[in-house]
Amino acid sequence: MNPETNPVTVETSYGKLYVAVLSAKEDSFHDSERGYVTELRPRVRVASDPTFEADPRHVEHWTIRNRAYAVHETVYYRDLSDVSSASGTNLDLWHSEDSPHMGGFRNDRRRQVEYRTATYDLMRQVVANALDVFSKDHEGWEDFSVYLLLKRKRDSQMDESARLHKEAAEHEAKGEKFEQEAAPLYDVLPDSLRVLIRN
Numbered sequence: 284m285n286p287e288t289n290p291v292t293v294e295t296s297y298g299k300l301y302v303a304v305l306s307a308k309e310d311s312f313h314d315s316e317r318g319y320v321t322e323l324r325p326r327v328r329v330a331s332d333p334t335f336e337a338d339p340r341h342v343e344h345w346t347i348r349n350r351a352y353a354v355h356e357t358v359y360y361r362d363l364s365d366v367s368s369a370s371g372t373n374l375d376l377w378h379s380e381d382s383p384h385m386g387g388f389r390n391d392r393r394r395q396v397e398y399r400t401a402t403y404d405l406m407r408q409v410v411a412n413a414l415d416v417f418s419k420d421h422e423g424w425e426d427f428s429v430y431l432l433l434k435r436k437r438d439s440q441m442d443e444s445a446r447l448h449k450e451a452a453e454h455e456a457k458g459e460k461f462e463q464e465a466a467p468l469y470d471v472l473p474d475s476l477r478v479l480i481r482n
Contacts, residue, residue: 288304302327358377
């Protein structure tokens with residue numbers, strides 16, 4: 284799966300983590316103090332291999348306790364360190380949004396690593412630590428993520444504008460064709476009928 288941007292590499296104790304910035308996501312929700320709000324959540328896609336396939340058989344994979352593992356998921360940044368359920372760690376900052384088909388955390392048999400097992404928790408923490416390093420080394424990545432969202436929206440609007448211009452030109456051409464067909468008929472109309480035409 285090709286991400287939107289070229290990935291950068293972060294070294295971990297268990298293997299490389301490839302990080303590619305994605306366009307931010309607009310998230311609308313109800314806040315008890317602010318009512319309904321929309322927030323922009325900067326996002327990245329992470330993987331243990333440069334092909335972003337979460338394949339533990341790939342030459343680049345993570346090795347934990349002599350077993351091969353793979354990672355592929357989308358992570359968004361949102362600071363939840365001040366909520367009551369906060370863990371007090373960087374896991375309050377980096378949140379798993381989704382993982383593609385056959386993605387997520389995979390073991391050497393390409394099965395999902397079970398949620399809340401020791402290996403799962405370790406992999407989740409390693410991803411968060413690696414993203415801390417990424418964030419420090421690439422200051423402003425959050426704004427870049429928002430830029431990608433706005434650029435995508437602009438491109439969508441420009442594409443729609445081009446489509447509408449093309450459609451308008453086609454309608455204009457048809458209108459001119461009908462005008463040419465109508466002109467000879469108008470030319471022979473008597474004045475008594477021309478005065479009946481509404482402009």
